[in-house]
Amino acid sequence: MAHRVTINGExxxxxxxxxxxxxxxxxxxxxxxxxxxxxxxxxxxxxxVHVDGQATRSCSMPLSAVxxxxxxxxxxxxxxxxGQALQRAWLDGDVMQCGYCQxxxxxxxxxxxxxxxxxxxxxxxxxMQGNICRCACYKxxxxxxxxxxxxxxxxxx
Numbered sequence: 282m283a284h285r286v287t288i289n290g291e292x293x294x295x296x297x298x299x300x301x302x303x304x305x306x307x308x309x310x311x312x313x314x315x316x317x318x319x320x321x322x323x324x325x326x327x328x329x330v331h332v333d334g335q336a337t338r339s340c341s342m343p344l345s346a347v348x349x350x351x352x353x354x355x356x357x358x359x360x361x362x363x364g365q366a367l368q369r370a371w372l373d374g375d376v377m378q379c380g381y382c383q384x385x386x387x388x389x390x391x392x393x394x395x396x397x398x399x400x401x402x403x404x405x406x407x408x409m410q411g412n413i414c415r416c417a418c419y420k421x422x423x424x425x426x427x428x429x430x431x432x433x434x435x436x437x438x
Contacts, residue, residue, distance in 0.1 A: 286352055295311065299344055303347055304318060306344045307354060322340070327412075329412065331353040331391070363398075364391050367426070377418065378416035390409065394429060
């Protein structure tokens with residue numbers, strides 16, 4: 282069955298079962314491999330995308346649930362000022378180690394700062410709690426998010 286989904290601003294038709302996880306539709310049907318598979322049950326955050334601006338675990342979101350919704354993936358992160366600022370902060374802070382979880386980390390951080398441009402340290406920790414980093418880069422991730430939050434230009438974007 283064909284499902285119409287807007288992904289990164291482009292309306293796409295995906296001919297797949299409605300119960301297929303969005304993650305697999307993105308990766309296998311559309312070739313968008315930036316979103317990663319981690320745990321398959323929505324607990325690690327590696328598969329995080331935005332659905333109508335909200336951070337969402339794509340491994341547990343059925344394709345049918347995103348019909349007529351706006352989906353954003355890490356491939357479009359640079360299209361927003363917050364996404365650009367986070368990518369710069371990630372590089373400046375040498376955040377990544379293995380890098381596997383980073384697409385999900387960046388997507389979750391982007392949703393946080395888009396909805397709350399000036400979060401407290403506690404709000405950053407709470408928002409990022411569900412994203413697991415096997416390399417334990419949590420302090421660098423937190424520092425990069427806090428750096429962007431303190432940047433007046435990004436906060437007012």
